[in-house]
Amino acid sequence: MRVWRQLAEIVTRHGAAALIGVHEVKGSAPREVGAHMVVRPDGAFHGTIGGGQLEFLMLDLAREMLGRGRGPARIVDQALGPDLGQCCGGRVKILIETFDGRDLDDIAPLVEAEGKGASFDVECRMEDGRVRRELASEADAGPGAQWRETHGEDRTPVLLFGAGHVGRALVLALAPLPFAVRWLDDRDGAFPSHVPANAAAVRMRSPEAEIDEARPDSFILVMTHDHPLDLAITAAALRRGFSYVGLIGSSTKRARFEKRFREIGLSRERIASLICPIGIPGIADKDPAVIAASTAAQLLQERERRQLDRNRSPLALPGDT
Template sequence: MRVWRQLTDLVTRHGSAALITVHDVKGSAPREAGARMAVRPDGAFHGTIGGGQLEFRMLDIAREMLTAGRGPARIVDQALGPDLGQCCGGRVKILIETFDGRDLEDLAPLVEAEAGGGSFVVECRLEEGRVRREFASAVGDDRWTGWRETHGEARTPVLVFGAGHVGRALVLSLAPLPFAVRWLDDREDAFPAHLPANARAVRLRDPEAEIAGADPAALVLVMTHDHPLDLAITAAALRRDFPYVGLIGSATKRARFEKRFRELHLPDERIRALVCPIGLAGIVDKDPAVIAASVTAQLLQVRERIASRPPPTSSPAHTPSTSSPGLSR
């Protein structure tokens, strides 16, 4: 969810809105720090902080704050087990803020940053009880005592070669998820008239150039209408160290392609890295929608694995405290 766009729209249409943010998490909780909801004065909302009693209680507080009018931010320190009977057992701090037309000018740069795509960081501090946000500076300040928030969406790039039945089903399956899809096919009129917002359709003219110019973090799916084209694209992809190279097909197709890859002098470790057949083990239904769901789950697993890797060792920049002193409970 583009939270600042959503919040601005709600303020413009309804006069005011609340923002509920999971500010901090200790132990097990329904959502991670940074999960957000935008709330209308009538209680309708967009987004989720995990559902259940926690969400219901925070919505009640947000509605009360909106009824009282634009005021200071609040933070609610909530134990999930003893207080709410939720079996997660952790503890969360929930930040709740209210906005009205006076805030639209301050919200505009955040809306613009969201529209640019990707994620961005803002530095936050309290001023007269309200949260002031500024874009994070490149150099940390040891005197700074606020906290930082990450906004926007860090989308994983995906290259999907082929706009056949499975390709179409896969692109639709990826539509609501944190992926940026580059969808390629060499045929005229291969693509549907309407595309998901996170997908871009491209007429494929030079497969090797596409692979050479791809983001090194891209996940590559090969499922064209032509086996020689599949072979050429897959071989080019395996020459690079992409986190995932998947080829649609059976174990028999894989064996035939492996023989050709060796003739092309591809290293054995890169050939072993190929995912073929694609999708989760144990799902054998060949309906395009089922294949797409299975492959989507596999890509999410790869994305999680990449995200869990420790960052490169370097001299760390100053990281301010994530605490937020002075917020009312």
């Protein structure tokens, strides 16, 4: 969800909105730092901080604050134990803020940054009881900043070669997930008339150029209509050194491709990194939708693995209650 765009739209249409955000997590919790909900004055909302009693309680507080009009932010330090009827066992700090038309100019740079399609950092400080935010520079937080937030849609790029049955099923499986899909095929009429918002259907002219120009953090999936084309694309992707290169096919297909890869001089390490068959182990069903679901889960696992080292603990908020 594009939090700031949603917030600005609700303020413009309804006059006010509340923002509920998970600021800090200790132990087990239903959502991670940075999860948000945007609440309308009538109680309707977008997003989630994990559901359950925690979410119900924070929504009640947000509606109460909206009823009093634009005012100071509230910080709630909440244990997720027997008092909430949740068994997560951790503790969270939730930041609740209210906004109205006076805040639209301050929100505008954040809306613009979201529109660029990448994550971005914001330096934050408390000022007269309200949170003031400024887009962060590449440097460390300035002397006036008390904590830093990360916003925007951090979508992992995926190059998907092939618009057959599995390719179509996979694009649909990835539609609600944090990926940006470049969907490639060299055939006329290969793509459906409509594709998900996070996918771009592209008539492929040069698979080698696509591999060369891809971001180094891209995931590569190869499932074209032609085995020689599969071989050429996969070899180029392995040679480039992407961390995830997936090839649709059986163990027999993998063995044949490995022989050709050795013949063209690919290293043993790069060949061993190939994911083939694709998908998480233990699922043998060959239905395209099942393959797609299994592969989507595998991509999420790989994405999660990458992000583990990038997690940062937020700085303490002043005036925690």
